[in-house]
Amino acid sequence: MDFAFDARTEELRARLLAFMDEYVHPAEQVAHEQRAGLASPWDTVPVVEDLKAEARRQGLWNLFLPDSTYGAGLTNLQYAPLAEITGRSPQLAPTATNCAAPDTGNMEVLAQFGDEQQKKQWLEPLLAGEIRSAFAMTEPEVASSDATNITTHIERDGDSYVVTGRKWYISGAMNPDCRIFIVMGKTDPDGADIRRQQSMILVPRDTPGVTIQRAMQVFGYEDHSHGGHAEVVFDRARVPVANLIGEEGGGFAIAQARLGPGRIHHCMRLIGMAERAIELMCRRAVSRDAFGKALARQGVVQNWIADARVAVEQLRLLVLKTAWMMDTVGNRGAHTEIQAIKIATPRTVVGILDRAIQLYGAGGVSQDFPLAELYAGARTLMIADGPDEVHQRSLARRELKKYL
Structure with missing residues (x-):
């Protein structure tokens, strides 16, 4: 059994380690100091944008995506040691390399299940690091460890879907650059197959009926690396039918x-x-x-x-x-x-x-x-x-x- 990393992984590891030592670790204290002067605690500190620019310049960008059309085209085995390196500074390094949750998962969803219009409108700016996103599944009123429990409704109404429900600990939602939610809800709440009741839909943050109710802390921390966590209310938020990801029941x-x-x-x-x-x-x-x-x-x-x-x-x-x-x-x-x-x-x-x-x-x-x-x-x-x-x-x- 061969435990050695291949040549591409070794080359990327060396570049990423140098990037961490030269740019990321020195930026940790800078970020802390800059955050104290922000108008909003959820604004992105300037040094993060500097790190993103440098990471892109060095080709240390979108390393997580195995599809070379959108990302670095690395296998999971190649990406593993790189993600480990970024984990040494979780508040800065994943964001700097555009490999931070929840954007990573959302980009994977759009790359794998989104149609061409959804990719153009949302995936491309996410890949470019121009916007952030959020994934809305967990709910405060049910045991969300069982995803079949979710109660958010996604109802068809002519050429629209109407989304109604309450979500919480929605990572990324507090970031002012968050532009889009991927929302999981039920389009067929009475369906016989409990794993075919749910669908996923794209809801822009500025949709009427979408309210960021409050920020949620984690052990007293605001968790800026993920763009904060929020309780979000969807009160008959109406979006086009074209915003459905995949098919009804595929959520x-x-x-x-x-x-x-x-x-x-x-x-x-x-x-x-x-x-x-x-x-x-x-x-x-x-x-x-x-x-x-x-x-x-x-x-x-x-x-x-x-x-x-x-x-x-x-x-x-x-x-x-x-x-x-x-x-x-x-x-x-x-x-x-x-x-x-x-x-x-x-x-x-x-x-x-x-x-x-x-x-x-x-x-x-x-x-x-x-x-x-x-x-x-x-x-x-x-x-x-x-x-x-x-x-x-x-x-x-x-x-x-x-x-x-």
């Missing part, structure tokens, strides 16, 4: 196609977050003394660092195997592995970040270091894209099926 299948790559992208970036945490742990351990000797000489600290290294190496191999399977047998064939990494990666990275925070003491929970914000992001991914328990339930059923 559930589109959602599954969207979430497969999204889950592995999150896991790739989480490994980068864990690597950043290990680096910070080691730097802290060799620079601080306690009880007469360096923290690096304390047995418990050594155990934390060793355990973190072992865990990251295990996770990376599992994620790379999953990426390889997605490339060779498709998302359906890699279903078990996708669920396995979705369960294992956030849980393990949260543990590593928790130890890193402990090592930093008060600094670990402060705004002076990135650990608290990294922790909030990693912990959220135990819920986002399907909570761990849903994946455990499905994975257990697959295993038990062999014996029933």
Whole structure:
């Protein structure tokens, strides 16, 4: 079994690592300072636009899209180590390279299921980084871990669809550059097949009847990297029939196609977050003394660092195997592995970040270091894209099926 990266991956890794060291990491403090002077906390800080321009100049742009018509044409296995690198600075690097959620998933949906007009109107400006987007599925009144529960209505009325419902934690919706929502709702709420009741539709943000009700925080953070999270009300928002993505009843299948790559992208970036945490742990351990000797000489600290290294190496191999399977047998064939990494990666990275925070003491929970914000992001991914328990339930059923 060959564990080496191919030549193209190695070349892109080298360029991306240099980009991170030369531009992204120095920009983290700049972004923090610039954000304090913004008129709105949701405005994009100037340094992000500088990073985007430099990334485009260097060809580090739309790396996530496997279709070379729209993106870099990389396989999942080629993109995996690149996403890991961007995960070391999740607030800046994914956006700088136009590889940030929820835009990535939305671009994949439009590239795979959108018609030519939808691609021209929405996909092209997203690919160019000119606008942002949001994906509206989760609802506050139902258990959205079961997507068949959603209650938002998408009703046909002549040559229009009328959208009515309430969504929340809609990533990207607070960003003033967000121009379009992909909304999941029910076009056939009484249909016999509960997985054919849902459809997806494009709703421009400025559509009458669309109201951004409030911003939603994540552990007290506003999560600027995703363009914020919002509660959004659709009150008989009317859009043309042409805004339907695919066919009526195809929404559930589109959602599954969207979430497969999204889950592995999150896991790739989480490994980068864990690597950043290990680096910070080691730097802290060799620079601080306690009880007469360096923290690096304390047995418990050594155990934390060793355990973190072992865990990251295990996770990376599992994620790379999953990426390889997605490339060779498709998302359906890699279903078990996708669920396995979705369960294992956030849980393990949260543990590593928790130890890193402990090592930093008060600094670990402060705004002076990135650990608290990294922790909030990693912990959220135990819920986002399907909570761990849903994946455990499905994975257990697959295993038990062999014996029933």
